[in-house]
Amino acid sequence: MSSPTVSIEGPTSTTSEGFLAAAKSGGCAPSSYGSSPTSPGDVDPAIWDKIKDHPCFSEEAHHYFARMHVAVAPACNVQCNYCNRKYDCANESRPGVVSEKLTPDQALRKVIAVANEVPQLSVLGIAGPGDACYDWEKTKATFDRVIREIPDIKLCVSTNGLVLPDHVAELAEMNVDHVTITINMVDPEVGAKIYPWIFYENRRYFGIEAARILHARQMLGLEMLSARGILTKINSVMIPGVNDQHLFEVNKMVKERGAFLHNVMPLISDPAHGTHYGLIGQRGPTAMEMMALQDRLEGGAKLMRHCRQCRADAVGLLGEDRGQEFTLDGIPDGVTYEAGKRQAYRQVVAHERRDHEAARSEAIGMVKATDSEKSLLVAVATKGGGRVNEHFGHAKEFQVYEVSPRGISLVGHRKVERYCLGGGGEDATLEGVIAALEGIHIVLCAKIGNRPKEQLSRAGLRVTDAYGHDYIETAVSALYAAELGIRPLAATA
Numbered sequence: 001m002s003s004p005t006v007s008i009e010g011p012t013s014t015t016s017e018g019f020l021a022a023a024k025s026g027g028c029a030p031s032s033y034g035s036s037p038t039s040p041g042d043v044d045p046a047i048w049d050k051i052k053d054h055p056c057f058s059e060e061a062h063h064y065f066a067r068m069h070v071a072v073a074p075a076c077n078v079q080c081n082y083c084n085r086k087y088d089c090a091n092e093s094r095p096g097v098v099s100e101k102l103t104p105d106q107a108l109r110k111v112i113a114v115a116n117e118v119p120q121l122s123v124l125g126i127a128g129p130g131d132a133c134y135d136w137e138k139t140k141a142t143f144d145r146v147i148r149e150i151p152d153i154k155l156c157v158s159t160n161g162l163v164l165p166d167h168v169a170e171l172a173e174m175n176v177d178h179v180t181i182t183i184n185m186v187d188p189e190v191g192a193k194i195y196p197w198i199f200y201e202n203r204r205y206f207g208i209e210a211a212r213i214l215h216a217r218q219m220l221g222l223e224m225l226s227a228r229g230i231l232t233k234i235n236s237v238m239i240p241g242v243n244d245q246h247l248f249e250v251n252k253m254v255k256e257r258g259a260f261l262h263n264v265m266p267l268i269s270d271p272a273h274g275t276h277y278g279l280i281g282q283r284g285p286t287a288m289e290m291m292a293l294q295d296r297l298e299g300g301a302k303l304m305r306h307c308r309q310c311r312a313d314a315v316g317l318l319g320e321d322r323g324q325e326f327t328l329d330g331i332p333d334g335v336t337y338e339a340g341k342r343q344a345y346r347q348v349v350a351h352e353r354r355d356h357e358a359a360r361s362e363a364i365g366m367v368k369a370t371d372s373e374k375s376l377l378v379a380v381a382t383k384g385g386g387r388v389n390e391h392f393g394h395a396k397e398f399q400v401y402e403v404s405p406r407g408i409s410l411v412g413h414r415k416v417e418r419y420c421l422g423g424g425g426e427d428a429t430l431e432g433v434i435a436a437l438e439g440i441h442i443v444l445c446a447k448i449g450n451r452p453k454e455q456l457s458r459a460g461l462r463v464t465d466a467y468g469h470d471y472i473e474t475a476v477s478a479l480y481a482a483e484l485g486i487r488p489l490a491a492t493a
């Protein structure tokens, strides 16, 4: 198979202002590139302390920790051409979709029930389904209640930024130290193609005027958060032909204002969703277009590349959604929080993370020492813990790692339809999986049957279960060594 066409060169870093530059100046050389911080050496210790258990702000943490969103904020003050919150489907995983909207009291019950059952839970986020800052009273009431009962849970909000500046002081008072702002443009001309209107200070604004106000408020909100040391993640939806090239400007401007991470996500667009873009046939980017853009953004604000574009009521590790297990009907009224399970999990996982860190450093050291230009894209079936531990047929997604002499880095994921349904169900065809794995050189999984293995091979895709249960980086570095002829490939398990 030919080498991937993705570029691994990016623009050279420009000087960044604000607290982030100061924070980063104390950091060591990153152990990985491309994605959000993976090792304590990637950032200043004070920042590592804030992100080390946050699955979205640290790529490493997402192997071990879970988030939950509570859908308490349905109202929104902005209309985006890609969003329709009226559309609901229990089986669909994408932003803005929820099965039930909650009051702050109901949200508290649900958070307690989840914390008792999901010991990995570390973060409570409010990501709509509308806007957490616009629907502020419900956001604040939810956080106040939850933090009284579960003081060590991290609080997180996601907002379009329009009224964010009005709430920064309160966010700081509530110890919310992670905020996501969606910034799709820094030029109102581009903004007018994304936002038909906004509702601001009791008036509706349209077109360029709306985009100009939104832009000014987003920049102000970001600066205010940076000034307080609150970590920010900027979400940008990549809309081919509308803002894809413009996202370089966005990346530069948010970096200058202290953004911690830039999360460029693909537009999800379907006529059935009833959005403006869906109706006019605006397409989202392909996985390869998405990766190529992210690669070209390297060197600017650090990128988040492991976002799963979760529902507004998602529960569990990123990539899994256990939301349907926790409906209000199944939660008793007087449910109380049992702290023991989460505390025990943290102790166990601390050892595991230390071992993983040592294995990762060794693997990255090995590939960096190779004298090769070669770059490989490896798709990994994993169900958490940073290991190759998912059966090929059970995988609903593959994590994509790039390995080259620059290191080993998570560069994205590919969602697939589960191939093997089990229980007498009809297996799905492999065509969809093969299409989703476009550009991938090798697939790693815990186990695979002969039939799918042969079919993948006929489609030009290599797959191996020889590294089942190894740490991902260990397995990827072994594959790389085999590819370069340094070591033979391990025998299939």
Ligand SMILES: C[S@@+](CC[C@H](N)C(=O)[O-])C[C@H]1O[C@@H](n2cnc3c(N)ncnc32)[C@H](O)[C@@H]1O
Pocket (backbone or CB within 6 Å): 076, 082, 083, 084, 095, 096, 127, 128, 129, 130, 131, 132, 158, 159, 160, 180, 181, 182, 235, 236, 237, 265, 266, 267, 268, 269, 309, 312
């Ligand atoms: C549902 S919104 C809720 C938070 C807030 N209102 C906002 O826009 O940031 C959460 C995230 O989902 C993104 N989103 C919504 N619909 C999307 C779509 N069709 N494709 C890609 N991203 C989408 C938004 O841009 C935002 O970053």
Ligand code: SF4
Pocket (backbone or CB within 6 Å): 076, 077, 078, 079, 080, 083, 084, 096, 128, 129, 130, 131, 160
């Ligand atoms: S601001 Fe957020 S919730 Fe509002 S329309 Fe846009 S994506 Fe949807």
Ligand code: SF4
Pocket (backbone or CB within 6 Å): 055, 056, 067, 125, 127, 306, 307, 308, 309, 310, 318
């Ligand atoms: S949508 Fe992205 S940033 Fe938000 S919880 Fe999911 S993975 Fe994290």
